[in-house]
């Protein structure tokens with residue numbers, strides 16, 4: 001039995017989400033290899049080789065993989081993955097983009113967003129915005145799996161000594177090209193990896209007011225998130241959306257400010273250890289999941305909170 | 310240019326779905342059904358392409374039991390021209406939906422296929438990508454902007470780090486994200502007109518596809534309950550609780 005974990009990276013640094021995927025892969029009970037597909041990604045191969053519990057790292061270094069275009073990378077993964085029982089990736093936007101393509105190429109189902117491994121063929125995954133947890137069993141000989149990273153601890157980034165091998169396979173489907181990207185620049189921790197997250201909703205009224213969260217985030221070392229309503233209204237960019245169809249977070253502390261608590265928002269944060277809600281409506285559904293609820297006008301509560309931290 | 314849009318019938322997004330007491334499945338008795346919100350965005354995008362003179366015909370397809378014709382009619386009322394139902398029984402896995410959609414793609418030969426990024430019942434986020442692999446088409450998933458440009462389409466994608474733009478050769482696949490557009494409401498006259506628009510029904514066999522099952526749902530259960538929390542009276546009390554009780558700051 002063997003498992004291939006697909007590395008998430010930007011050609012220079014291995015993304016932490018890969019470490020959570022490795023832990024999920026370990027639960028499958030098979031030997032683990034990591035595939036690094038990219039361009040000029042040798043450093044990532046070395047980082048992957050240092051991850052504890054990894055057997056071998058395969059590095060496919062080719063211009064066609066530089067921007068993780070699904071059309072190219074899926075062909076590579078399907079070829080390399082042919083020899084494995086399981087192919088596993090983190091359920092990041094990259095993993096979600098590429099892995100179903102791999103599954104279809106291999107004519108198997110994909111099991112999306114697993115939160116637990118029950119046995120080598122049985123998994124738990126949330127459905128209906130996390131209102132229900134389904135246990136599913138796969139009849140496929142080969143399993144293609146994406147992993148909800150918040151449900152698995154990170155494997156140790158150091159301590160391993162896997163061998164590194166180059167993979168020659170070059171697949172350029174020639175049907176897609178990368179044009180450009182606008183990546184958010186921030187000194188704050190990454191939303192999905194932060195131990196404290198403070199999110200603002202429609203109650204923030206505008207993008208300018210999100211600055212009220214900055215001082216608190218600075219003091220707590222927090223990442224800043226948002227509800228869909230705040231993103232749709234253009235207060236903040238899309239990469240800050242927490243929820244069923246945005247990012248899933250599970251920090252030690254989640255502070256929801258001016259967020260009503262729709263099921264789609266709760267789906268993205270209700271596994272946080274401690275939840276705080278600040279909302280002026282005492283009947284807001286967010287209070288049903290909050291450990292500590294403060295009924296208050298956020299424009300008064302936030303400056304006071306910043307002052308008292 | 311012909312545009313094909315895939316729409317799925319799902320539980321309305323306002324419904325809080327629960328597991329049945331015996332854990333055999335979710336309880337969907339008498340719940341309100343609707344078009345998957347991401348599919349509604351897909352229909353809107355196709356209709357806008359038609360209104361802009363870029364698309365010439367918008368065909369909607371749904372895979373499911375007879376009642377999914379309601380969602381096809383909704384899409385027709387929003388401005389699609391023609392409907393196709395692929396009649397199946399029970400729930401069909403994304404890989405099979407993708408195979409059936411491939412059959413429809415071969416019949417219809419669209420230049421662009423628009424799907425939702427995710428169905429809000431199964432939360433799979435798979436079908437568009439799978440259809441891409443099966444038809445060897447490029448995919449612009451999680452789209453927040455779609456621009457047709459000669460024999461290519463530029464798609465701006467919502468990715469974890471921000472936004473990414475790719476250029477895809479046509480025919481291509483797009484899956485919609487929330488910011489792509491704001492769907493319109495169907496007007497009463499358009500709902501009436503939609504009743505007369507053509508709707509063809511095919512069986513999987515007509516499309517040469519065998520409906521198989523790769524996954525078995527063994528049980529469903531509610532997620533772990535959170536313990537009821539408390540209301541604090543002031544910011545001071547909140548800070549005190551976080552420091553001394555929860556010990557998270």
Ligand SMILES: Cc1cc2nc3c(=O)[nH]c(=O)nc-3n(C[C@H](O)[C@H](O)[C@H](O)COP(=O)(O)OP(=O)(O)OC[C@H]3O[C@@H](n4cnc5c(N)ncnc54)[C@H](O)[C@@H]3O)c2cc1C
Pocket residue numbers: 200201202203204226227228229230241242243244245246247257258259260261262263264265268278279280281284296297298299322346347429
């Ligand atoms: C297909 C689909 C997918 C979705 N995906 C997501 C998702 O991933 N993430 C997500 O968040 N949503 C998602 N939604 C949207 C979701 O249903 C809600 O509409 C959204 O979460 C509401 O955001 P909100 O709580 O900020 O706004 P509202 O519901 O408008 O709530 C604003 C809150 O702010 C409070 N408030 C206002 N002023 C103040 C003040 N001065 N002080 C204190 N409190 C104040 C109000 O009392 C209210 O409770 C999705 C919806 C659909 C249909």
Ligand SMILES: Nc1ncnc2c1ncn2[C@@H]1O[C@H](COP(=O)(O)O)[C@@H](O)[C@H]1O
Pocket residue numbers: 315316317318345347348351370371372373401403406423424425426427428429431432433434435436437
């Ligand atoms: N039964 C279906 N009929 C038509 N389209 C579907 C069906 N299932 C999924 N789709 C399409 O695929 C998208 C993603 O669904 P999923 O992969 O199930 O999350 C949906 O938004 C639809 O556009």
